[in-house]
Amino acid sequence: MTLVSNDLTNHLAEEQTILGIQLAFGATSRPVTDHRTRVRALITDQVSPLVPAAEEERRFPREAVAALGAAGLFHERWSGGIHGDLGRAVVLAEEMGRAGLGGVGIGVGLHLEAATSLLRDFGTSAYAEAVLGLALAGESVCCVATSEQHVGSDLSAVETELTREGTHWRVRGEKWFVSPGAAADFALVLCRGDRGPAIVIVPRTGLTPVKRWATTGMRSLETVRLRVDARVADDAVLVRPGSGLAAVAQGLMYERLALAAQILGALDLASVLAITHLKRRRQFGSPLYRHQALRLRLADLHSRILVARRGLYATVAEVSAGGPASLSDMAALKVTVARLGERVTSECAHIFGGRGYVEDQNPMERLWRDLKVGRLGGGSDEMMWELVAAGFRPDHQLYDHWVAT
Template structure:
């Protein structure tokens, strides 16, 4: 983008620029182009989902009406129509729009339903029970979630203690899961547990789950994260990933979750940056708009540049994955780590542009966006775990090293 003059007045709103980038994403199926899909998502959020946010934040409850709204509009079906990955372009645009609407915990909850739980059923559910659960999730008549972490088990999922044992004609699932979102609102829980032959993923209905504690999170207050006690008898059909294959199935699902989290971060940053850019134009100090002060103007430009480049990296990765290119877990982990850290920093800087009013939750949304984004460095895999995955994929080149370093 070339600026015709020093001021930012001639530049389109940040969100408009980034929406233009989104139009380049490839969408599958016959439901129209990216701009048309984005418009439908945006209208549905404005009319049916965003009005749920104040009560969800105040009551710390995840509104199942949000899942029902997207599902009944057919958006979940469109996302999971197509090949192995469904329609990744729709995944990104849907996630971005939830972030751009500032949905916070509602957006993340819908994302976990759509991009963490449903992929397991879509890719690995082969029984009639699993297919029925998938259809309930896609139609929005059931809220789905994944339960993995435990008291002493976070990133090391191979150490789960929840047990899966043979019990008559079926299986007995027992264990306590520590951080489950949106666990207190879920109708169907996909539980990572340990069987004699290795980790498995099992589908448990609501009547086999007890909410032990609703957790008071710093942000994402509408997400309804909970500690769950699970004690259920399930049939063979409820085993989505059989013993020994649970971790590989879960890791496949995490790929979509991490991309969706990154996309929601990008959408949220569009909102924060657009509000900040507008404020710098409107707010006057020392007789002139804040945007006339070079230090503020260049800080904003730096933040917009970083977000734009990160978004292009996300779009490129999704496009390559959709085309069958060799995208690795290292690539996706790297995007998630970069997006998570960038999100927290950019939201903090945008809050700073507003001064005192930015810190007041009853005057601007910046404080809420800031605390909401903080969890993105933890959920779906911590920064440290993501960077460890990236580090494992970094390889040297002995021949190149010898040519350039040891040639003497």
Template sequence: MQGTASAETTAFRSRVRKLVATHLTPLVPEAEQTRIFPREGIAAMGAEGLFRERWTGGPYGDLGRSVVISEELGRAGLGGVGAGVSLHFEAATAILRRCARTPYAIEVRENALDGRYVCCLATTEQHVGSNLAEVGSTTLTRDGSGWRVRGIKWFVSPGAAADVVLVLCRAEDGLAIAMVPQEDITVVKRLETTGMRGLGTARLDIDAHVSDEAIIAGPGLGLPMVTFGLLFERLAIAAGAVGSLELALTLASTHLRRRKQHGVALFEHQALRLRMADLVSQTALARHALYGVIAGLSAGSSSLGDLAGVKVTIARMAEPIVSECMHIFGGRGYLEDETPMARLWRDLRVGRVGAGTDEVMWELVASEMPVDDDLYDTWIPEEPS
């Protein structure tokens, strides 16, 4: 991480940046045009050992490496390609790493860590968005010696490219997670998303017979395990947004120095210069808040509400900041073939929905808001009768 980064972290960031430039950046133009997620990106990064390095250590793996990778994916302006890589090695792999106990589950986990499999998480349904406790139309029922998984999942990313989908489903005794292979999944529709066009978001029809070994979280354990996976997706969204903001701000501030009007650099106009200084300061504050929460998670002092608050705050900041950077470029900022500003702007919008909407994040924060009756009574006099 930046600022007081150690030599080891700096070297790791440099390595990640080179790997992203080599293996992922060249995939973006075609993915944006075709809306097909390039699975070879996950294969390449897994083969480089990046996913295993991120998941070295305790139950959260190496959170410092996690943040660095997500920041660099954002800073490279990868859009959906970066988001798909992130969803694979954060949300899906987090659940596999924590829950894999059977030989089949361990096989899937190892293939995911090495990039041989593309994995993703399928949770939402037609009338169920962020409130996953209401999942019910995708069912898990006993069928002979195994289980029948049946239902339609909406907004699965990168669902059309996945080898194995972790499906949140309703069993008689509560929510469970079943691993469903690609051959038992039909892509109903490739969704025409506004941003993240290379992510391969799809609506999936699932009709599978799976063995006991494929139930990675049994009935009653599905919701807490999905919540665990979403913790890392929220982290990746926040860190990726910080990286994208750094890209936008660096391009815009450089443009201020290089673009001249009437023989004077735009930087010499105080209004523009101070506007950019404000945006840079907001982003620095967001970055340090994120780093503080990550340090707290590693030490056991940060909560789910802390991360939810950072995620929603950064996601909400990102849109107006990039919009202001677009403005610095004038008309060219609105041209997708001349600057990346418009694409960054629309790609960042999904951060306010992914891994839980703004409202769900604020509810998590609200549930942890401090209450101190003694302090209140000390400072606030009793209302007169």
């Protein structure tokens, strides 16, 4: 996919070939070009205008979820088979990244991919189905609350309690780094029951933001420390005790895929701006593009982005065609793209010189700050590599053939 041209038709002609429209979007759906054009217009008209105030106030705008849900994008994403429409998930995430939505886009992704996937896959009660309907329509904002003060990636050690009180359940604890926690109407809370981790749907009445974290980037994501204290009925227990960790892992798989797509969209924005800057900016009597070191640096980054994007599209096409949705493969994709994102935004900001370090000149500084979270959100680099390593399969026959014993 070319990063130099902004012409939408040329930009998507190659994409149709890469995705294999019939695999990633289904035989009866619109062509990918039409869908992406529609998504881009919706984001431009209804979501992008929300970003400046959201960044300034460090607040997640509920209107973003409402606008995209009302347009039917959430229903379309989760239509179809077991994984919904992964092609549409990737297009939405990429376009949010390409629009520079930052924390607003990540918040939408967490609502749609992490929370809604859990409601869709595990919700069997009328209450859970009703919450799912509100989430898909964009009428309610949902989040997932897992980490705690002394519990980061080791979710098996959660201390938030789920206990029986008469005919109801009591959920009590405190969750750290919940996004977008303060804006959520419902939180899917990972807690500890008598037989192990469970997931419970907790409404806003049982959620109290204790602290809004002053994050370095993703300021509009509104990440908070959240106190949970609620009495809920049986139908609010989304995943029974003992099965909570497996369910969270499934939700994280979709979150990681969308995060990788959103980062790649943001890298389109960063690299196109940097390339155009090289063409326009003159130093020592000639455009910066004439300086070999700069243009070759961007050529290297462009090549890496291209390969990463094709890896993303190939994964979507394979899974959409019925292939395995491997946790290790999704982890590999996410960690590779996240690390690439940090490097690309740093280099592109550098190409802008002093302007790349000033907040009100261009988006480079914010992109640089925002994409750092990609190496932490959805699982740190180290956790992703552990998942990748867990998928290793030795070949003893091959080893014995080639290696002397």
